[in-house]
Amino acid sequence: MEGLGRWLRDIVPPVALIVAIDLVVTLVFFGLSAGPARIGTLRPLGTIPAKALELVLVGAAVGAAACVGARRLDFSSIGLAMAFVALLDIDHLPSFFGVDQPIRPAHSFAFLAVECVALGLTFRRRPELVLLAVASFFGHIAGDTGVFALFAPFSFDYSSIDAYKVPFGVIAVLFALAAGYLSRRARITTNLHNP
Numbered sequence: 001m002e003g004l005g006r007w008l009r010d011i012v013p014p015v016a017l018i019v020a021i022d023l024v025v026t027l028v029f030f031g032l033s034a035g036p037a038r039i040g041t042l043r044p045l046g047t048i049p050a051k052a053l054e055l056v057l058v059g060a061a062v063g064a065a066a067c068v069g070a071r072r073l074d075f076s077s078i079g080l081a082m083a084f085v086a087l088l089d090i091d092h093l094p095s096f097f098g099v100d101q102p103i104r105p106a107h108s109f110a111f112l113a114v115e116c117v118a119l120g121l122t123f124r125r126r127p128e129l130v131l132l133a134v135a136s137f138f139g140h141i142a143g144d145t146g147v148f149a150l151f152a153p154f155s156f157d158y159s160s161i162d163a164y165k166v167p168f169g170v171i172a173v174l175f176a177l178a179a180g181y182l183s184r185r186a187r188i189t190t191n192l193h194n195p
């Protein structure tokens with residue numbers, strides 16, 4: 001039980017923070033967008049199970065890469081990566097309620113920047129969280145198809161990012177490996193100070 005308690009303490013606070021940021025960014029982008037940009041819709045309900053499975057697998061892959069970097073089976077990194085990857089998509093909550101909104105506000109570099117700063121400032125002793133968030137973001141959008149506005153809210157011009165799937169996937173793996181490496185270093189340092 002102690003293991004489960006520690007696991008929850010590791011993952012719940014960062015996940016709660018990124019969910020809050022995701023929803024705030026969704027709200028802010030909604031306010032900043034003009035009517036013509038609000039063409040985001042919910043995917044057809046029948047395609048949701050397959051997409052959810054894909055997100056779980058991408059999250060597991062990002063978590064596995066972090067474990068390789070950490071050279072140990074790290075359930076916290078796996079749980080965090082799966083949550084970070086899957087929960088990026090809560091940015092189309094308004095369309096779930098039938099509200100016209102911009103396409104996927106959190107699928108933007110502005111969201112990534114805010115997320116990194118917030119995680120970095122809130123969890124100063126866990127810098128690997130920022131790297132894991134970057135890995136999860138790029139892993140997620142590498143698997144996405146359709147059109148996005150990566151530079152929103154500065155531009156709501158939507159375009160396909162399909163051509164960048166491979167580079168985004170490579171970035172995801174590299175950042176996940178680095179996140180694992182950093183958490184390994186932090187553990188070694190902690191063990192040195194608290195033998």
Ligand SMILES: [Zn+2]
Nearest residue numbers: 089107140144
């Ligand atoms: Zn997505």
